[in-house]
Amino acid sequence: xxxxxxxxxxxxxxxxxxxxxxxxxxxxxxxxxxxxxxxxxxxxxxxxxxxxxxxxxxxxxxxxxxxxxxxxxxxxxxxxxxxxxxxxxxxxxxxxxxxxxxxxxxxxxxxxxxxxxxxxxxxxxxxxxxxxxxxxxxxxxxxxxxxxxxxxxxxxxxxxxxxxxxxxxxxxxxxxxxxxxxxxxxxxxxxxxxxxxxxxxxxxxxxxxxxxxxxxxxxxxxxxxxxxxxxxxxxxxxxxxxxxxxxxxxxxxxxxxxxxxxxxxxxxxxxxxxxxxxxxxxxxxxxxxxxxxxxxxxxxxxxxxxxxxxxxxxxxxxxxxxxxxxxxxxxxxxxxxxxxxxxxxxxxxxxxxxxxxxxxxxxxxxxxxxxxxxxxxxxxxxxxxxxxxxxxxxxxxxxxxxxxxxxxxxxxxxxxxxxxxxxxxxxxxxxxxxxxxxxxxxxxxxxxxxxxxxxxxxxxxxxxxxxxxxxxxxxxxxxxxxxxxxxxxxxxxxxxxxxxxxxxxxxxxxxxxxxxxxxxxxxxxxxxxxxxxxxxxxxxxxxxxxxxxxxxxxxxxxxxxxxxxxxxxxxxxxxxxxxxxxxxxxxxxxxxxxxxxxxxxxxxxxxxxxxxxxxxxxxxxxxxxxxxxxxxxxxxxxxxxxxxxxxxxxxxxxxxxxxxxxxxxxxxxxxxxxxxxxxxxxxxxxxxxxxxxxxxxxxxxxxxxxxxxxxxxxxxxxxxxxxxxxxxxxxxxxxxxxxxxxxxxxxxxxxxxxxxxxxxxxxxxxxxxxxxxxxxxxxxxxxxxxxx
Amino acid sequence: xxxxxxxxxxxxxxxxxxxxxxxxxxxxxxxxxxxxxxxxxxxxxxxxxxxxxxxxxxxxxxxxxxxxxxxxxxxxxxxxxxxxxxxxxxxxxxxxxxxxxxxxxxxxxxxxxxxxxxxxxxxxxxxxxxxxxxxxxxxxxxxxxxxxxxxxxxxxxxxxxx
Numbered sequence: 001x002x003x004x005x006x007x008x009x010x011x012x013x014x015x016x017x018x019x020x021x022x023x024x025x026x027x028x029x030x031x032x033x034x035x036x037x038x039x040x041x042x043x044x045x046x047x048x049x050x051x052x053x054x055x056x057x058x059x060x061x062x063x064x065x066x067x068x069x070x071x072x073x074x075x076x077x078x079x080x081x082x083x084x085x086x087x088x089x090x091x092x093x094x095x096x097x098x099x100x101x102x103x104x105x106x107x108x109x110x111x112x113x114x115x116x117x118x119x120x121x122x123x124x125x126x127x128x129x130x131x132x133x134x135x136x137x138x139x140x141x142x143x144x145x146x147x148x149x150x151x152x153x154x155x156x157x158x159x160x161x162x163x164x165x166x167x168x169x170x171x172x173x174x175x176x177x178x179x180x181x182x183x184x185x186x187x188x189x190x191x192x193x194x195x196x197x198x199x200x201x202x203x204x205x206x207x208x209x210x211x212x213x214x215x216x217x218x219x220x221x222x223x224x225x226x227x228x229x230x231x232x233x234x235x236x237x238x239x240x241x242x243x244x245x246x247x248x249x250x251x252x253x254x255x256x257x258x259x260x261x262x263x264x265x266x267x268x269x270x271x272x273x274x275x276x277x278x279x280x281x282x283x284x285x286x287x288x289x290x291x292x293x294x295x296x297x298x299x300x301x302x303x304x305x306x307x308x309x310x311x312x313x314x315x316x317x318x319x320x321x322x323x324x325x326x327x328x329x330x331x332x333x334x335x336x337x338x339x340x341x342x343x344x345x346x347x348x349x350x351x352x353x354x355x356x357x358x359x360x361x362x363x364x365x366x367x368x369x370x371x372x373x374x375x376x377x378x379x380x381x382x383x384x385x386x387x388x389x390x391x392x393x394x395x396x397x398x399x400x401x402x403x404x405x406x407x408x409x410x411x412x413x414x415x416x417x418x419x420x421x422x423x424x425x426x427x428x429x430x431x432x433x434x435x436x437x438x439x440x441x442x443x444x445x446x447x448x449x450x451x452x453x454x455x456x457x458x459x460x461x462x463x464x465x466x467x468x469x470x471x472x473x474x475x476x477x478x479x480x481x482x483x484x485x486x487x488x489x490x491x492x493x494x495x496x497x498x499x500x501x502x503x504x505x506x507x508x509x510x511x512x513x514x515x516x517x518x519x520x521x522x523x524x525x526x527x528x529x530x531x532x533x534x535x536x537x538x539x540x541x542x543x544x545x546x547x548x549x550x551x552x553x554x555x556x557x558x559x560x561x562x563x564x565x566x567x568x569x570x571x572x573x574x575x576x577x578x579x580x581x582x583x584x585x586x587x588x589x590x591x592x593x594x595x596x597x598x599x600x601x602x603x604x605x606x607x608x609x610x611x612x613x614x615x616x617x618x619x620x621x622x623x624x625x626x627x628x629x630x631x632x633x634x635x636x637x638x639x640x641x642x643x644x645x646x647x648x649x650x651x652x653x654x655x656x657x658x659x660x661x662x663x664x665x666x667x668x669x670x671x672x673x674x675x676x677x678x679x680x681x682x683x684x685x686x687x688x689x690x691x692x693x694x695x696x697x698x699x700x701x702x703x704x705x706x707x708x709x710x711x712x713x714x715x716x717x718x719x720x721x722x723x724x725x726x727x728x729x730x731x732x733x734x735x736x737x738x739x740x741x742x743x744x745x746x747x748x749x750x751x752x753x754x755x756x757x758x759x760x761x762x763x764x765x766x767x768x769x770x771x772x773x774x775x776x777x778x779x780x781x782x783x784x785x786x787x788x
Numbered sequence: 789x790x791x792x793x794x795x796x797x798x799x800x801x802x803x804x805x806x807x808x809x810x811x812x813x814x815x816x817x818x819x820x821x822x823x824x825x826x827x828x829x830x831x832x833x834x835x836x837x838x839x840x841x842x843x844x845x846x847x848x849x850x851x852x853x854x855x856x857x858x859x860x861x862x863x864x865x866x867x868x869x870x871x872x873x874x875x876x877x878x879x880x881x882x883x884x885x886x887x888x889x890x891x892x893x894x895x896x897x898x899x900x901x902x903x904x905x906x907x908x909x910x911x912x913x914x915x916x917x918x919x920x921x922x923x924x925x926x927x928x929x930x931x932x933x934x935x936x937x938x939x940x941x942x943x944x945x946x947x948x949x950x
Binding site: 011012014015016017018019020021022023024025027028123199200201202203251252253254256285286287505506507508672673676678679680681682683684706707708712714715716718720721744 | 806808816821822823824825826827828829830832833835862863864866867872876879880881883885886887888889890891892895911914915916918919921922923924925926927928929930931932933
């Protein structure tokens with residue numbers, strides 16, 4: 001390992017601009033002559049749109065245009081799409097209602113887009129928006145997920161009777177039912193996975209621009225995947241032909257999934273730019289982010305675990321209702337189906353699994369992928385079932401898990417996934433060691449002396465990421481492939497630009513990708529620049545999410561580098577005047593075997609472009625190669641997190657006393673960055689377990705629409721984390737990388753709830769385990785303790 | 789429209805503004821100093837923290853006109869030419885940022901914590917003092933380490949200068 005190669009904790013190149021305030025986020029960008037957009041949003045969760053009177057608004061100072069759904073329909077602009085077809089058990093396709101960028105006929109959630117005011121200043125646009133008069137015929141709202149499918153509920157979309165988008169299933173029902181019938185012990189849980197709002201710190205923003213001379217559209221947008229945005233906006237929404245649309249995702253301040261999707265606001269800004277003849281800029285405020293960013297999670301599950309007399313798990317069964325919100329967002333249909341149920345085996349050898357999932361419409365914001373996307377939901381179900389089962393059976397949670405861990409690989413689960421490599425026991429042992437569980441009894445006693453309750457909770461998680469083999473996901477209904485692309489351009493002076501289809505919005509690709517290239521080509525890391533985020537520069541890519549940039553994005557770069565080296569060796573043969581087969585390449589130097597002749601990578605690069613040492617008939621000049629990499633499997637990061645909490649029964653406050661994380665991510669390119677991903681993921685998982693909850697009232701008003709009411713995790717909510725890794729290289733990509741971006745958010749919630757329930761001696765507590773909820777449960781526990 | 793004048797990062801500036809203009813808008817839009825960010829609308833996230841007359845304030849909750857005549861320092865004014873401020877160095881050294889959006893406000897708040905509490909900051913103090921700064925990416929672990937190191941370096945720099 002070199003100081004700047006694979007495995008080194010290289011400090012980040014991108015930090016220079018961020019720590020000096022020179023980042024270029026979308027709202028920092030200004031186009032000459034730009035106008036400002038402000039959206040009129042529905043204050044009702046469910047209503048027919050009778051009429052929109054824009055006449056007063058049009059006369060307000062500075063107003064350039066007021067546009068509605070009628071205008072978008074007249075221009076034949078398509079609606080926002082969901083790109084993953086899910087079929088129900090009976091083979092019928094999912095029942096998807098239309099999702100126009102500006103409402104047509106109906107509004108379906110508070111925050112739904114009704115009109116846009118475009119004016120010379122944002123203040124003028126806001127003032128004029130108050131003059132837009134909308135005649136709503138208010139309808140009763142469907143808000144409660146548990147009751148949304150009842151016949152008595154209003155129908156949100158004509159296409160979906162009973163507000164049911166699909167009734168999907170996975171697994172072997174007969175084998176699973178048989179195993180349950182024969183089980184010695186069955187553990188049953190009703191599990192709610194609480195609804196979350198992603199809250200990246202940068203609100204979404206967009207600038208649409210149209211240059212009439214070239215008929216060229218440009219969109220600046222806070223996106224995790226500019227090429228996907230370009231494809232959707234051209235091929236499906238139809239605003240511009242793909243070759244006349246440039247999409248730029250500059251510095252983006254966090255995404256966590258919420259910036260994958262193609263939203264109404266950016267669609268409208270792009271379309272409106274041509275209509276108004278001026279650039280149109282929109283920057284969301286935080287309230288809009290709460291109302292209209294895609295939300296995450298929101299499942300209700302009845303879960304069961306079957307165990308035999310020896311304590312071996314024989315089956316797992318779930319019935320899940322998944323809230324999809326008022327419209328299907330871009331990947332929404334896939335999250336509670338193919339990103340959820342295939343992970344229900346967890347780290348355990350479970351012979352029979354059956355999952356039923358209903359995707360349900362409600363009059364709430366659309367729900368889609370949020371850090372973990374389906375895998376936190378699966379892991380929470382599995383790890384709560386396993387913990388409760390262990391307690392019911394009188395076994396230690398660690399021993400019950402160890403007894404059921406998969407130990408032979410590859411392992412085919414009953415739910416599609418074939419785990420290729422892992423060592424779950426090793427992560428468990430290292431985690432137990434780091435967590436100093438030997439000292440727990442003493443710590444428990446010391447806490448009790450101070451009137452506090454101490455508990456420990458495990459989470460043995462596995463996830464499927466490195467998304468994904470294109471043909472496999474295509475056969476499951478995906479509308480796109482999930483390969484990644486890279487182009488390695490060697491300049492004549494020997495510096496290298498790498499154009500990647502991945503996008504960096506916090507992941508540090510400008511550094512980690514450069515580490516790989518620097519090591520492969522044997523050139524200093526300062527000579528390598530990573531280019532991303534602009535569809536005019538990078539030809540095509542699928543973007544960053546699903547912990548795929550290392551496994552898939554870097555594999556594409558690896559293969560492009562291999563092609564560069566292959567070509568460079570040919571050039572070196574001519575330059576060093578030996579047959580190509582005699583050329584060796586090590587540490588950036590080409591040498592001719594058996595001679596003392598050699599040339600550096602930059603020298604060969606120059607020769608490739610000067611082309612004096614070979615004819616055009618012998619070899620093409622130039623040194624630039626591309627590769628598209630399509631993964632052959634998902635990757636399977638896995639590990640064990642152990643949370644230790646101390647609860648104050650007088651206040652209900654749960655203090656995280658210590659956190660241990662041992663993860664297997666395969667080969668790690670930059671340990672510092674990977675640990676940072678684990679830290680951030682843990683924080684979001686703890687946020688779900690203790691603090692965060694998106695709450696709608698019965699009329700569909702979002703009660704948690706600001707930081708006053710939605711509790712964001714802060715520094716004082718955490719200890720420092722103990723993070724370590726075990727390694728089983730990933731067998732399915734050349735770099736051995738599994739990926740790490742979502743693991744913390746997947747692992748953390750059950751660790752916290754398992755720890756709290758351990759401390760309180762109760763079976764269950766719902767997320768978020770707020771001080772009030774914990775206080776109530778603790779009163780029962782304290783009374784019980786006193787009685788003993 | 790009213791004229792507002794102040795010193796920003798050592799430079800005298802003056803402009804005619806709508807009286808409703810927030811300090812953060814004045815910095816970002818009039819002065820094109822876009823390093824100070826807007827992350828929320830309830831004054832909680834801290835992405836907008838700047839120093840006014842040596843003290844940290846949230847620029848989203850201040851009117852530009854309220855600070856007529858003040859000396860304002862933004863993130864762009866921390867470094868001395870190419871020489872980074874020790875707190876900026878500490879953030880890079882300890883990987884205390886990922887997407888970078890909360891970072892300017894976090895660094896300005898961190899410098900203010902060190903100014904008020906001194907160079908020897910323990911973990912509990914730092915975590916408590918960060919109540920007004922939200923980060924979604926880092927889980928705070930490295931931010932806390934960076935602030936401890938940055939404060940110590942600020943102290944050492946002060947001692948060296950004396």
